[in-house]
Amino acid sequence: MLKQYETAKTDFVTAQPRFGSEVIEILSRTSFDEAEDEITAWEGYKPTPIFDLTGLAGILGLKAVCYKHEGPRFGLGSFKALGGAYAVLRSIQRELSDAEGRKIAVEEIRNGHFASQISEMTIISATDGNHGRSVAWGAQRFGAKCRIYIHAEVSPFRSDAMQKLGAKVIRINGDYDATVAQTRIDAEEFGWTIVSDTSWPGYCLAPLDVMAGYGVMAREIVRKLSEPPTHLFLQGGVGGLAAAVIATFHQEWGNAAPRSIVVEPELAPCLFASAKAGAPTSVKIEEETLMAGLSCGEPSQIAWKILENSVYGFITIPETLVAPAVRMLANGQSGDCRIEVGESAVAGLIGLICGATNPSLRDKMKLDCESRVMIIGSEGVTDPSLFQAIMADQD
Ligand SMILES: Cc1ncc(COP(=O)(O)O)c(C=O)c1O
Structure with missing residues (x-):
């Protein structure tokens, strides 16, 4: 056998x-x-x-x-539920700390103190399913907007699962690596925050949080x-x-x-x-x-x-x-x-x-x-x- x-x-x-x-x-x-x-x-x-x-x-x-x-x-x-959602929280924390000029505690995020600032943030990520689901869940949980990029072959069920968690799902004509490339382009152009599970030269904080x-x-x-x-x-x-x-x-x-x-x-x-x-x-x-x-x-x-x-x-x-x-x-x-x-x-x-x-x-x-x-x-x-x-x- x-x-x-x-x-x-x-x-x-x-x-x-x-x-x-x-x-x-x-x-x-x-x-x-x-x-x-x-x-x-x-x-x-x-x-x-x-x-x-x-x-x-x-x-x-x-x-x-x-x-x-x-x-x-x-x-x-x-x-993946453990990584993406946690990295969303840490990315929000870093962004708020930069904006406020002091280290913002996670408790301040959890207790809704910065809800209106967070609601203006857009988290973006590339995925073949599971990481994006975690990121969408995290963004929903902590109150940020979310855009998830998927490649041509990601199944409709997996795409729906992310939409149900409040994410806008964007299908890219290419493979996983092409979706990662697109998040980098869009984050640069629109000032969105990438929460990726993969790192590249100059980008490692969110992937470290994910891990x-x-x-x-x-x-x-x-x-x-x-x-x-x-x-x-x-x-x-x-x-x-x-x-x-x-x-x-x-x-x-x-x-x-x-x-x-x-x-x-x-x-x-x-x-x-x-x-x-x-x-x-x-x-x-x-x-x-x-x-x-x-x-x-x-x-x-x-x-x-x-x-x-x-x-x-x-x-x-x-x-x-x-x-x-x-x-x-x-x-x-x-x-x-x-x-x-x-x-x-x-x-x-x-x-x-x-x-x-x-x-x-x-x-x-x-x-x-x-x-x-x-x-x-x-x-x-x-x-x-x-x-x-x-x-x-x-x-
Ligand atoms: C179910 C599952 N197993 C394993 C992996 C591989 O994890 P990594 O890309 O961190 O190596 C993934 C990545 O998406 C996954 O969804």
């Missing part, structure tokens, strides 16, 4: 992580603390569950496989587990998720932090390309991957500074495995609980199964019967019609 993973066409590159101070300093402990204090006080906050996939671990010859399921996160369907927000998820894992996992499989879009989780784990667990492997679609392998080149490297997206959240051609510059220092290996996975992996989780493997997830959630799972079943990869990833693996299931069903279509198909 796992033959298709064993024989799948993957590309793997082993990196040479130095574990320099960048890994724990770019995203400081204080920035994680501040994000955690704020986000865990929001109404509806609840740690997301971690499921033990004992059946799968047995089949793969591993000691344990844990799956952190981000579907229930704040009712928004993905871990600090993701740290809440990583700390939930640290608090829940009795010992660190040996391996961590993380899906990569621009690299923000992977960088935030790895930075948190290194702060909390030091040398006992797990060996991290970044997993990307073969159609959008910008982090893999960066690892090979030894520098942030863009790839051209010729075709959209089913894993919409991972369809990014340019790495986040600031995330890459953490990743190049800390990732053990980068792997690309084929499209053909995405739907089978979604079905595997939804149906439960060998007695494991059933988990309904979206396409971007399963990349880490696919990377793990390919690694564990292919003898050469298993060796390179140092997976064995003592391995305890953590996977981040980064989204629940964020597009029900796509999920139904995947489930209607057969392996």
Whole structure:
């Protein structure tokens, strides 16, 4: 049954992580603390569950496989709920502080003291769905206007979800990277504030806030587990998720932090390309991957500074495995609980199964019967019609 993973066409590159101070300093402990204090006080906050996939671990010859399921996160369907909304708040805070000539406290924003100034602000962002939903939710929550730029392939359901949160959604004729470029042009022309999950030269404050927000998820894992996992499989879009989780784990667990492997679609392998080149490297997206959240051609510059220092290996996975992996989780493997997830959630799972079943990869990833693996299931069903279509198909 796992033959298709064993024989799948993957590309793997082993990196040479130095574990320099960048890994724990770019995203400081204080920035994680501040994000955690704020986000865990929001109404509806609840740690997301971690499921033990004992059946799968047995089949793969591993000691344990844990799956952190981000579907229930704040009712928004993905871990992204933690980042964009928090970065909206911090961006509003920075803008008000500049205008007022003093540091404005978050409490002053929350208690409505600056409501009329905030209502004049416009937050803009590019997204393939989940980040924009979080930004729209944050802008609505804190009272700013919001414009979200999506590319040609973003599904109508995901677009509607952002409009329902009060955002004006603008469809761009191009890919994700083209939408990012358009936000930069429009922000410059109209004086709007970009809250992006990716950073570029000269722009990193909001992406750092976004990643600090993701740290809440990583700390939930640290608090829940009795010992660190040996391996961590993380899906990569621009690299923000992977960088935030790895930075948190290194702060909390030091040398006992797990060996991290970044997993990307073969159609959008910008982090893999960066690892090979030894520098942030863009790839051209010729075709959209089913894993919409991972369809990014340019790495986040600031995330890459953490990743190049800390990732053990980068792997690309084929499209053909995405739907089978979604079905595997939804149906439960060998007695494991059933988990309904979206396409971007399963990349880490696919990377793990390919690694564990292919003898050469298993060796390179140092997976064995003592391995305890953590996977981040980064989204629940964020597009029900796509999920139904995947489930209607057969392996
Ligand atoms: C569900 C999901 N998983 C993973 C990612 C990748 O995160 P990053 O772009 O920070 O690497 C995204 C990005 O949008 C996503 O939506």
